[in-house]
Amino acid sequence: xxxxxxxxxxxxxxxxxxxxxxxxxxxxxxxxxxxxxxxxxxxxxxxxxxxxxxxxxxxxxxxxxxxxxxxxxxxxxxxxxxxxxxxxxxxxxxxxxxxxxxxxxxxxxxxxxxxxxxxxxxxxxxxxxxxxxxxxxxxxxxxxxxxxxxxxxxxxxxxxxxxxxxxxxxxxxxxxxxxxxxxxxxxxxxxxxxxxxxxxxxxxxxxxxxxxxxxxxxxxxxxxxxxxxxxxxxxxxxxxxxxxxxxxx
Numbered sequence: 001x002x003x004x005x006x007x008x009x010x011x012x013x014x015x016x017x018x019x020x021x022x023x024x025x026x027x028x029x030x031x032x033x034x035x036x037x038x039x040x041x042x043x044x045x046x047x048x049x050x051x052x053x054x055x056x057x058x059x060x061x062x063x064x065x066x067x068x069x070x071x072x073x074x075x076x077x078x079x080x081x082x083x084x085x086x087x088x089x090x091x092x093x094x095x096x097x098x099x100x101x102x103x104x105x106x107x108x109x110x111x112x113x114x115x116x117x118x119x120x121x122x123x124x125x126x127x128x129x130x131x132x133x134x135x136x137x138x139x140x141x142x143x144x145x146x147x148x149x150x151x152x153x154x155x156x157x158x159x160x161x162x163x164x165x166x167x168x169x170x171x172x173x174x175x176x177x178x179x180x181x182x183x184x185x186x187x188x189x190x191x192x193x194x195x196x197x198x199x200x201x202x203x204x205x206x207x208x209x210x211x212x213x214x215x216x217x218x219x220x221x222x223x224x225x226x227x228x229x230x231x232x233x234x235x236x237x238x239x240x241x242x243x244x245x246x247x248x249x
Contacts, residue, residue: 001229002236003216005244009204013046016238020047020130020200021054027129027197028061033096035126037188037196038089039067039142040081042172043134045088047202047238051132052092059093065123067133067193068143069101070182071112071158079174099123101156101186112158116186120155123192131196135203138164139211139224143187148225155192159185171207190228199235201226206242213246 006012027034038048069081077083082100090098099122106114138145145162166181175181193199203212214224216237221227229235 001216001232003239003244003247004236005239005241007241009046009240012202012204012238012240013048014050016047016132016200016202016236017050017054019236019238020132020198021051021057023130023198023200024057024062028058033061033063034129035063035065037065037067037128037131037133037193038085039133040084041134043202043204043208044132046204047132047200048088052089057093060096062093062096063126064090064095064098065119065128065188066099066101067131068185068187069103071103071184071186072182073103079169103186112186116154116156116158123155123188128196129198131193131199133193133199133201135201135208135211135215135226136165137168137207137211138162139214139226140165141190141193141225141228143185144190144225146225147222148190148228150190150222150225150228152189153191154189157187157189159187161185190225194228194232196232197234199229199232200238201229201235202238203243204240206245208243209246212237212239212243216247 006015024034073080075082102115105111106118143159145165161183169175169181170178215226218224218227220230
């Protein structure tokens, strides 16, 4: 794992986007196409804003996969990650294909397990070139809260959200009260994320500092799910100074 520390969130986002864009261009040059994973949340604001402005990417040759979404979440809800990605990423680039996670189930019919199976079949047929991800305040990777399942090979899972995760969503302003925060979500599994050739992990803010410390300097444990990134061959962690404040080096 490499760690890149920037003086501001804006600089962090630009660097992560520039490096991720270079990896996308390399994949297209090598094989004619690229497959990426895209995360959401407050941690991705600056990175996505910079990524959509990157020049010389033939987005028509890029297939994207959505990382996670709340179960039962309509597209019209302000906290919908489908809505987030549509507005902040998909509508801003001429993307070849983007596979959203429909938290309302397959074709909106409420069958969330069938939606997981649909997405799992699609992503299992591809090699992911770049995964753009973040880390939660509780150390989660996607919505894999501690203790995360490090063993399942299933690409997409229905997971329970722990109290710390739900409090983070409330604190970031996505929901008016804790009772409004869903208790379950669809999440890409840890093993599926780890299959990506390259991982660009963007983590700002001092509220993430403890999770960053555990991810980088602690043991690999499912109690800090993102610590598994230590075992990935090509992960770079992009931090601002507050997020890096507890690192010893």
